[in-house]
Amino acid sequence: MTVELDHKPLLTHEVGSLDKPGWRVKAYASKPLDDKDLEEARAWGERLTVPDYQKLLDLLRHAPFSKEQKAEIQRWSSLYALRLEESAGLDVVYDGEQQRTEMYDWAVNHTNGFERRGSVRAFDNKYYSKAAVIGPISLREPFHNAEFSYLVSVADAELKVPVTGAYTIADWSFDERYDVDTDLREPAVDRRRARHAARRDFVLEVSRNLIRPNLQALIGVGARWIQVDEPGASTEADELDLFVDSFNASVEGLDATFSTHLCFSDYNLFFPAIERMSQCRQYAVGFANYDSRELGTSEKARPGYQVIKKFADLPYKPALGLGVLDIHSDFIESPELVRDRVLYAVKVFGDPKRIHVTPDCGLRTRSWTVAYEKLKNMTAGVELARKELGL
Amino acid sequence: MAATRGIDRGRVTADAVDRAFSDDQAAFVRLQGKAGMDFFSDGLLKWQDIFRPLMGALGVKPHTLIRWFDTNTFFREPELVGKVPTVTNPDGVVAAASVPRPRVATLPSPYMFSRAAHTDHDRNRLMVDLAHRVLRPAIDAAVAGGAELIHLEDPWLGYFGIKPEDWAPLGEALGILHRDLKATLAFHVYFGDAGPHIAQLLSLPVDAIGVDLTETDVAELGSSWDKGLVAGIIDGRTSIVESLDNTVEVARHLADTVRPRNLYLTSNCELGYLPTVVAERKVLRLGEAARKARELVSV
Numbered sequence: 001m002t003v004e005l006d007h008k009p010l011l012t013h014e015v016g017s018l019d020k021p022g023w024r025v026k027a028y029a030s031k032p033l034d035d036k037d038l039e040e041a042r043a044w045g046e047r048l049t050v051p052d053y054q055k056l057l058d059l060l061r062h063a064p065f066s067k068e069q070k071a072e073i074q075r076w077s078s079l080y081a082l083r084l085e086e087s088a089g090l091d092v093v094y095d096g097e098q099q100r101t102e103m104y105d106w107a108v109n110h111t112n113g114f115e116r117r118g119s120v121r122a123f124d125n126k127y128y129s130k131a132a133v134i135g136p137i138s139l140r141e142p143f144h145n146a147e148f149s150y151l152v153s154v155a156d157a158e159l160k161v162p163v164t165g166a167y168t169i170a171d172w173s174f175d176e177r178y179d180v181d182t183d184l185r186e187p188a189v190d191r192r193r194a195r196h197a198a199r200r201d202f203v204l205e206v207s208r209n210l211i212r213p214n215l216q217a218l219i220g221v222g223a224r225w226i227q228v229d230e231p232g233a234s235t236e237a238d239e240l241d242l243f244v245d246s247f248n249a250s251v252e253g254l255d256a257t258f259s260t261h262l263c264f265s266d267y268n269l270f271f272p273a274i275e276r277m278s279q280c281r282q283y284a285v286g287f288a289n290y291d292s293r294e295l296g297t298s299e300k301a302r303p304g305y306q307v308i309k310k311f312a313d314l315p316y317k318p319a320l321g322l323g324v325l326d327i328h329s330d331f332i333e334s335p336e337l338v339r340d341r342v343l344y345a346v347k348v349f350g351d352p353k354r355i356h357v358t359p360d361c362g363l364r365t366r367s368w369t370v371a372y373e374k375l376k377n378m379t380a381g382v383e384l385a386r387k388e389l390g391l
Numbered sequence: 392m393a394a395t396r397g398i399d400r401g402r403v404t405a406d407a408v409d410r411a412f413s414d415d416q417a418a419f420v421r422l423q424g425k426a427g428m429d430f431f432s433d434g435l436l437k438w439q440d441i442f443r444p445l446m447g448a449l450g451v452k453p454h455t456l457i458r459w460f461d462t463n464t465f466f467r468e469p470e471l472v473g474k475v476p477t478v479t480n481p482d483g484v485v486a487a488a489s490v491p492r493p494r495v496a497t498l499p500s501p502y503m504f505s506r507a508a509h510t511d512h513d514r515n516r517l518m519v520d521l522a523h524r525v526l527r528p529a530i531d532a533a534v535a536g537g538a539e540l541i542h543l544e545d546p547w548l549g550y551f552g553i554k555p556e557d558w559a560p561l562g563e564a565l566g567i568l569h570r571d572l573k574a575t576l577a578f579h580v581y582f583g584d585a586g587p588h589i590a591q592l593l594s595l596p597v598d599a600i601g602v603d604l605t606e607t608d609v610a611e612l613g614s615s616w617d618k619g620l621v622a623g624i625i626d627g628r629t630s631i632v633e634s635l636d637n638t639v640e641v642a643r644h645l646a647d648t649v650r651p652r653n654l655y656l657t658s659n660c661e662l663g664y665l666p667t668v669v670a671e672r673k674v675l676r677l678g679e680a681a682r683k684a685r686e687l688v689s690v
Contacts, residue, residue, distance in 0.1 A: 117630050117666050117668075117669055118665075118666020118667060118668050118669065119392060119666055120464075120663065120664055120665065120666055121439075121464060121663055122463060122464060122465060123439070123440070123456055123464065123465035123466070123467075124439050124467075125392075125395035125396060125439065126396075127392050127396070128463070130630075130666060132630050171463065172463055174629060174630035174631075175629070176630060176631055180631060182605070182626070182629075182631075182633075183637055184604050184605070184609060184624065184637070184638075184641045185609060185637075185640065185641060185644065187608055187610070188584060188586070188606060188607055188608040188611075189608070191605070192606075231463075232463060234458075235458070235461050235462070235463065236461050237461070264456060264457070264458055264465060265458060266458075289455055289456055290455060328456050329454070
């Protein structure tokens with residue numbers, strides 16, 4: 001049974017990742033730390049009033065680190081990220097995925113049936129690792145429980161757990177199991193049919209044998225709001241139904257609130273397929289990347305948000321996590337720009353309780369300084385919108 | 392990869408990044424030599440997307456990130472608002488001196504470029520303008536730098552198709568690129584089925600037409616191909632290395648049945664969607680298949 005979200009209007013939250021501090025990266029990779037790393041840990045510890053951060057500084061001065069010490073440093077990194085988000089004023093937080101390698105890599109590395117193949121470019125100078133499915137898929141061990149349990153013990157704000165979704169995991173993987181015998185002399189239509197059937201088998205096996213058991217484990221340790229991240233969801237325009245089937249197969253009947261995150265897509269493609277995704281109680285969607293940076297609340301002033309009407313009209317009335325921060329730019333959105341994006345969305349939806357306010361996506365490609373400024377302005381902009389709306 | 396990531400975070404110097412690029416390019420050149428490639432590419436290793444060096448030459452810094460068709464790769468949308476200036480210094484498209492000759496230069500086709508751009512122009516007018524002001528200067532620079540094969544990539548036509556009224560301006564744009572060109576001009580359609588477009592493609596003013604054989608039925612290529620055929624026979628999106636025998640058989644079939652003026656064997660798309668180690672295996676397989684096919688065809 002899916003649990004309803006019942007939050008205050010214009011709830012604010014992050015979406016997922018934050019950059020990993022240099023001290024965390026170097027310590028984990030057994031590389032020497034320099035004074036700059038220690039100063040970074042000190043300065044942010046002081047700025048965010050991280051309790052007992054001097055203990056981290058002591059620890060960082062005592063390299064080389066044992067396996068347990070590396071794990072402790074990762075937990076410190078989680079705590080710092082959590083405090084950054086709380087300090088920026090977010091209502092719902094997580095740890096910027098500080099204990100994970102990366103959203104895809106972390107998942108497949110805890111799964112049977114995959115083998116690493118290497119990295120490929122995503123954009124600019126950003127790369128992601130890819131694996132191939134080579135055998136039956138199963139969960140090797142729950143891979144978010146430890147971080148979640150730690151965060152429960154230290155968080156002041158409500159937690160939302162980001163989990164990579166089945167469709168994205170399959171889409172970002174090579175297939176060396178389901179569709180392996182291609183003969184270019186066969187009719188292309190037959191090859192295409194075989195490829196689609198193989199994709200369905202692959203995606204649904206990830207849903208049933210990997211994502212669902214991992215979600216069950218998370219719920220077992222107390223997770224109440226789980227965000228299924230699906231940046232790959234609209235990659236294949238003719239597979240939106242498969243994406244919906246995979247989401248439903250992952251969450252059906254489970255006792256938590258489920259939302260999903262979509263980004264950098266033509267969102268029109270999701271309609272009407274997601275009309276069948278009623279267990280998704282919130283869509284966190286990136287829009288700012290497509291929007292103007294000018295102020296204004298008219299339709300013309302907000303070109304990046306034209307598609308939100310379709311989300312508003314979904315029959316099961318989910319909330320919309322409104323992306324208002326462009327995560328691929330150091331441009332700091334002003335509170336007034338955030339305010340106007342929010343006011344436009346409220347005007348379209350007619351109900352501020354259905355609007356949550358978020359960055360477009362995880363902020364891991366930005367420095368902490370930029371991410372912090374963006375998030376602070378986001379919450380300040382929401383306050384301006386609340387005032388304007390008399391909330 | 393580590394070097395560019397490092398410079399983005401201020402942890403690596405520009406010199407170190409240049410050295411890393413040089414090393415990677417040298418390795419890629421060695422690989423192509425080992426595979427027996429007939430044309431050498433610099434691998435576009437410094438290109439962050441297919442438009443970036445051209446946008447740099449235009450002095451435009453692109454902003455919006457857009458998904459590259461049905462891949463998990465993204466490009467910065469070229470912003471072409473107002474008059475398109477003429478490119479005068481397209482150095483970014485010319486391979487380094489260390490890349491052996493003959494070389495292949497890869498560029499976006501004018502059709503794709505005009506469709507992928509954020510613009511206030513009529514897109515067909517823009518297509519012709521881009522051919523004239525941006526692509527022709529870039530091609531001339533590449534040819535002056537040793538390119539003998541100009542490979543225009545067009546996944547847009549393969550993926551989204553083309554309206555009947557767009558063929559004529561496409562022909563006009565390609566005519567601008569082909570006129571008096573001292574190199575072979577190839578127009579390569581991929582990420583889609585070229586079958587429905589074969590007749591129109593063969594009427595374009597280019598020397599060779601490329602097709603993506605993972606999406607296109609070999610039977611649709613017909614038997615009266617009066618241009619070169621760039622056959623995308625190796626799949627740049629799967630990690631399984633193609634069977635040698637099957638690849639050779641397909642190549643042989645193309646040579647015997649389609650009978651193009653020249654047959655170029657290549658991958659169906661860029662190999663940038665593959666980890667380097669997988670891409671290397673595929674380049675070697677392509678070379679191996681080409682050698683074997685050549686032996687069989689000449690028998």
